[in-house]
Amino acid sequence: MGAPIAENLVRAGHDIVVWNRTREKAERVEGVTVADSPADAARDADAVLTILTDGSAVEETIRPIDSLPLWIQMSTVGIDATEKLSQMAEQRGAIFVDAPVSGTKEPAEKGELLVLASGPEEARTKCKPVFDAIGSKTVWLGEAGAGTRMKLVLNTWLVGLLETLAETIALARALGFDPQQFLDTIKGGALDFPYAHLKGQAMIAEEFPPSFAARLARKDANLALAAARAEGLELPLVEAVARQFEQTVDLGHGDEDLAAVVLTLTR
Secondary structure: HHHHHHHHHHOOEEEOOOOOOOHHHHHOOOOOEEEOOHHHHHHHOOOOEOOOOOOOHHHHHHHOOOOOOOOOOOOOOOOOHHHHHHHHHHOOEEEEEOOOOOOOOOHHHEEEEEEEEEEOHHHHHHHHHHHHHHEEEEEEEOOHHHHHHHHHHHHHHHHHHHHHHHHHHHHHOOOOHHHHHHHHHHHOOOOOHHHHHHHHHHHHHHHOOOOOOHHHHHHHHHHHHHHHHOOOOOHHHHHHHHHHHHHHHHHHHHOOOOHHHHEEEEE
16 A cells, blocks of 8 residues: 555655665655665655554554654554554654555555544644545544544445455355356346445456455454454454454465455355
8 A cells, every 4th residue: 555655645746755664665666765764764754654564563663763743644553553653643742643544456556545534633734735645535533543443444344345245156156156147136226336346256256466465354354343342342243254354364365355255165
């Protein structure tokens, strides 16, 4: 996600310095300056944007940075990690904007992400040029932390849809249908939605180039479960889905697209 986000910011006229834990990945990003360290990347910056795998990766990256005027935290890290990162920002006197994004590789490349923004009112004007460059829609949800909470809500919907789609395709095959007939049957009706066709085609072909990795879907399902448990809420469907993604990873498909969850039913 970080590479297309950076490239869209460059196309919008911003001067971008990037750092990545794997330098070769940073060097493949077009139009940017590659830094040797997070501190070098943040030096003299008007804003620092983080989009990494999890909370510990974000914390490790931010810790050596002294100057942090505006921190836009776009990683999906869960509620506890977001609170910890917010405290880090406060200790540095930084404006902290919690703004995870919804979308996968293709929307990121097209600048069509959904930005779930939350933070102080004073940050909105400063963040608008960034969010306009990378997303098709920005929703401001309140104080920092609200963006993360809404991302967990959206991810609960997403992983449930994927597992239901996988089971529907598996059942169609078991009952003697070409699963494409299912997709053709719902097309244009009240039960239709574009994501079913996008991921359904991948499941039918059993080809899973990563748009959103299965291991990250597993992480997100577990973050949603942790948030629910903290509120005394059980999510039995998400618990089952998390187990399915765990099995997907165990089968060696963790770096493939999350649509590979169908392989837990067919292998």
